[in-house]
Amino acid sequence: MALLPLGLLLLKSTKCYASRRVPVRNLMSKQLVYSKFGDPLCVVKFRESAIPQLGDLEVLVRMLAAPINPADINTIQGLRPDLPNLPHVAGDEGVGDVMEIGAKVTYVEPGQRVVLSSRQLGTWRYYGIYKEKDVHKIPPNIPLAEASMLTVAPVSAYRLLHDYKQKPLCSGQYIVQNGANSAIGQSVIQICKAMGVYTLNIVANHCGYESVKEHLLSIGATKVYTLEEAEELACCGLSFQRPTLALNCIGGRYEDVMLRLLERCGDMVYYGGAYCLPVNQYMRCDVWFHRFRLSDWDENTTNVEKELTYKYIQELIVMGKFNAPMYEPVMLKYFDYALRNTCRCEAFSTLNYVFDFTLI
Structure with a gap:
């Protein structure tokens, strides 16, 4: 009989625990690390390192899946204002099973499934040690793909739809967004449908526009337009109610056309790639302008608000009303393939890449 690798034996053994602490010794973790900021294809390296002993308030997590987000790429490039100390394990979010807990940990037990609820903790690795306050328990019936992408795209979409209106959005109202093919854009569509x-939804007319449009309509989009179609619509007038909220992640002409479509005294939120752009107030002085960054919300919100947001999304998943944005699972050792394709068509593709640590 062939011998199983140590890591696989440990993973199989996590279903049964003799005590609160599971002794883990001589455990090695494969991970993606960068020691300087720059082109992800040049600076990200595949490394293996030993897992240290846990602190009293730390937990050891066997990662199961972790996506590649645009924010991960921007962090590696050094383009974000909140950059980590180097060297650093890449990855903002992911899902895994708790293997071991520190002596003073009370929130989780070995064997429970968790997601990472804070940013830049390093999730592109097989094993990670995290602080108790940075993990969040989730039900085991949430599919891995949805669980791995739970805390960034759908949370951002939910907050964008709920935090920036003077009056809450109501059934029958319209919103408009650019970058609708992105993970956040796909999440906005599904939450709005619910x-x-x-x-x-405004998208680019390249990178397979027809298939992009078909997919967005299949998950609940009301209308999908190219930039040129949206500009023509803005010139000719709408045959339906004007949107009350505009979600802007690109800027430029994509932003201008949304401002022309937005109803009087509506709201526009800058996020993602448009977060640092100057407000386009000269074009619409009646519009309320806002900025959203998930890391700010993570830092300033309460644990109760986080719990309510996660719970809402989990309920949609269980009811079949929310699916993970289109994705392709990839083994960690093929990271260069996933990074190359993410960087090449990042702003105009519906496909996301997820490191699947259960693949052998």
């Missing part, structure tokens, strides 16, 4: 809110 709320009964209609979505006008």
Whole structure:
């Protein structure tokens, strides 16, 4: 009989625990690390290192899946204002099973499934040690893909839809967004569908526009337009209610056309790639402008608010009303393939890449 690798034996043994602490010795973790900021294809390296002993308030997590987000790429490039100390394990979010807990940990037990609820903790690795306050328990019936992408795209989408309106969005109203093909854009579409809110979605007319449009309509988009189609619509007038909220992650002409479509005294939120752009107030002085960054929300919100947000999304998943954005699972050792494709068509592709640590 062939011998199983140590890591696989440990993973199989996590279903049964003799005590609160599971002794883990001589455990090695494969991970993606960068020691300087720059082109992800040049600076990210595949490394293996030993797992240290736990602190009293730390937990050891066997990672199961972790996505590649645009924010991960921007962090590696050194383009974000909140950069980690180097060297650093890449990855903002992911899902895994708790293997071992520190002596003073009370929130989780070995064997429970958790997601990472804070940013830049390093999830592109097989094993990670995290602080108790940075993990969040989730039910085991949440599929791995949805669980791995739970805390960034859908949370951002939910907050964008709920935090920036003077009056809450109601069923039958419209919102407009650019970058609708992104993970956040796909999440906005599905959450709006569950709320009964209609979505006008603007995407680029390259990178397979017809298939992008077909996919967005299949998950609940009301209308999907190219930039040129949206500009023509803005010039000719709408045959339906104008949107009350605009979600802007690109800027430029994509932003201008949304401002022309937005109803009087509506709201526009800058996020993602448009977060640092100057406000386009000269074009619409009646519009309320806002900025959203998930790391700010993570830092300033309460644990109760986080719990309510996660719970809402989990309920949609269980009811079949929310699916993970389109993705391709990839083994960690093929990281260069996933990074290359993410960087090449990052702003205009519906496909996301997820490191699947259960693949052998």
